[in-house]
Amino acid sequence: MVRGRISRLSVRDVRFPTSLGGHGADAMHTDPDYSAAYVVIETDAEDGIKGCGITFTLGKGTEVDWSRKGRGAPGDSGRPKRGVGLVGQAGGKACLEVTCGHEILQKGQIGKKEREKQMLAQGYPAYTTSCAWLGYSDDTLKQLCAQALKDGWTRFKVKVGADLQDDMRRCQIIRDMIGPEKTLSLFLQMMDANQRWDVPEAVEWMSKLAKFKPLWIEEPTSPDDILGHATISKALVPLGIGIATGEQCHNRVIFKQLLQAKALQFLQIDSCRLGSVNENLSVLLMAKKFEIPVCPHAGGVGLCELVQHLIIFDYISVSASLENRVCEYVDHLHEHFKYPVMIQRASYMPPKDPGYSTEMKEESVKKHQYPDGEVWKKLLPAQEN
Numbered sequence: 001m002v003r004g005r006i007s008r009l010s011v012r013d014v015r016f017p018t019s020l021g022g023h024g025a026d027a028m029h030t031d032p033d034y035s036a037a038y039v040v041i042e043t044d045a046e047d048g049i050k051g052c053g054i055t056f057t058l059g060k061g062t063e064v065d066w067s068r069k070g071r072g073a074p075g076d077s078g079r080p081k082r083g084v085g086l087v088g089q090a091g092g093k094a095c096l097e098v099t100c101g102h103e104i105l106q107k108g109q110i111g112k113k114e115r116e117k118q119m120l121a122q123g124y125p126a127y128t129t130s131c132a133w134l135g136y137s138d139d140t141l142k143q144l145c146a147q148a149l150k151d152g153w154t155r156f157k158v159k160v161g162a163d164l165q166d167d168m169r170r171c172q173i174i175r176d177m178i179g180p181e182k183t184l185s186l187f188l189q190m191m192d193a194n195q196r197w198d199v200p201e202a203v204e205w206m207s208k209l210a211k212f213k214p215l216w217i218e219e220p221t222s223p224d225d226i227l228g229h230a231t232i233s234k235a236l237v238p239l240g241i242g243i244a245t246g247e248q249c250h251n252r253v254i255f256k257q258l259l260q261a262k263a264l265q266f267l268q269i270d271s272c273r274l275g276s277v278n279e280n281l282s283v284l285l286m287a288k289k290f291e292i293p294v295c296p297h298a299g300g301v302g303l304c305e306l307v308q309h310l311i312i313f314d315y316i317s318v319s320a321s322l323e324n325r326v327c328e329y330v331d332h333l334h335e336h337f338k339y340p341v342m343i344q345r346a347s348y349m350p351p352k353d354p355g356y357s358t359e360m361k362e363e364s365v366k367k368h369q370y371p372d373g374e375v376w377k378k379l380l381p382a383q384e385n
């Protein structure tokens with residue numbers, strides 16, 4: 001059914017100066033400006049249907065350099081993310097509703113109605129990364145953690161990997177605040193090294209942090225080192241620490257190999273890094289086959305908005321389980337989206353607006369467009385001095 005033809009396509013470089021507040025900083029990316037290549041495809045269809053797509057980057061990464069293949073150099077804070085989440089609003093349904101209709105998922109139909117009701121009432125469980133970026137002082141960490149506990153958050157991710165003594169102190173602060181035990185699903189601490197270590201270093205460093213009882217260590221080493229992850233996993237699982245990875249994995253083949261090599265205990269899809277909803281779905285199906293829980297990466301610009309569709313779909317139609325499953329949440333930049341995520345009691349409430357929640361507010365795009373938006377016009381001369 002042809003409803004219209006593409007009449008216009010725009011691509012805009014939208015950047016938010018998050019580095020000014022140390023938001024988003026980790027052991028590898030010390031000064032990220034959360035950014036996005038934002039694409040809108042308009043049509044001449046009578047109902048004005050359009051598609052909006054977004055790819056999260058860390059600033060300079062929006063300047064795609066075609067001469068460089070794959071990942072940037074280690075420590076390159078601006079490397080581009082690969083993959084695009086571009087979905088239209090056809091049919092007036094939320095992306096997760098459209099996906100749930102696919103016929104190959106017959107098995108997931110059993111109990112689907114109950115799970116749908118459960119999601120609508122309770123939402124999908126989340127953890128927060130917003131308290132413990134590497135750019136935050138101990139006071140900020142304590143203050144944000146106390147506020148998050150008050151708001152009902154019980155699962156916290158802390159950035160590690162730059163300095164061991166620093167990590168010990170920060171992990172102790174969080175442990176002291178959330179309680180001493182690693183209980184089944186409540187009051188958890190996760191750690192994220194953002195690829196900082198080589199394989200032996202990851203094992204050694206995490207053996208020292210094991211006393212803080214992390215549920216997982218995320219990206220302990222290069223995301224391309226599948227066998228390295230398997231070695232780390234073999235060493236750390238006996239200490240009660242799982243390996244989580246995936247936010248930099250750009251296709252289903254990498255995930256297939258990670259799963260086959262028993263290299264991870266928690267699989268972290270990234271809605272933008274994996275190009276298209278379809279690629280994400282094939283990874284969800286493989287994770288189900290290998291019985292590995294999917295705990296998506298989110299945050300950035302719009303990743304929470306997108307991934308909520310995928311993970312709620314995963315629960316309703318694929319995994320049918322919440323065991324050991326939790327989706328990342330970062331409390332940044334949602335105000336720039338037309339259909340922002342809704343969090344209640346530390347859970348993602350199912351989105352009901354049409355599409356994939358990718359549409360940004362035009363006013364926000366204009367203001368943050370790089371380099372001539374209002375925000376950057378003020379900042380750039382100051383930065384050059």
Ligand SMILES: C[C@H](O)[C@@H](O)CC(=O)C(=O)O
Nearest residue numbers: 024025026029032129299
């Ligand atoms: C550079 C980003 O902020 C990164 O630290 C995010 C990440 O690893 C996560 O949220 O996980």
Ligand SMILES: [Mg+2]
Nearest residue numbers: 192218219247
């Ligand atoms: Mg991470």
